[in-house]
Amino acid sequence: MSTAMIATRSLSRLVLVAALVLPMAAFAKRTPAPVIEPVVHEGVRYTVPNDRGTVGYVVAWDVATGKQLWKKTIFRNCICPCFEHDVQWVFIRQMRLDGERLIFVNERDKSYALDVKTRRVKKLKRQRRAKRGQNNS
Secondary structure, three states, X not given: OOHHHHHHHHHHHXXXXXXXXXXXXXXXXXXXXXXXXXXXXXXXXXXOOOOOOOEEEEEEEEOOOOOEEEEEEEEEOOOOOOOOOHHHOOOEEEEEEEOOEEEEEEOOOOEEEEEOOOOOEEEOOXXXXXXXXXXXX
């Protein structure tokens, strides 16, 4: 067997190993879930645990007693069993108060409003963004 053939076989094996290993390394794990600062409104502290990527939820706490008042699901995220679960997780990335509503934005830029009095969740329509180069005047 010639030196050129040995080198070609070695190179082929190296390419095969790289093709099998590199995609796993590139897509192995997702970044950590965002840490969301609590919002306090009328004696209630609202927190987003971001501890499960299959459901986005908020927890309401009484500021005076520290007791949990209620927990509400904002959105659910279905996971396809054919792919790695952690790369499919979706977390809440923003929470803010808007009057009597808490506004949530998830990592896929979907927005939701929670009425803090009735605890009803409403999915908000996406804002259309202006096209690049378009004059907004």
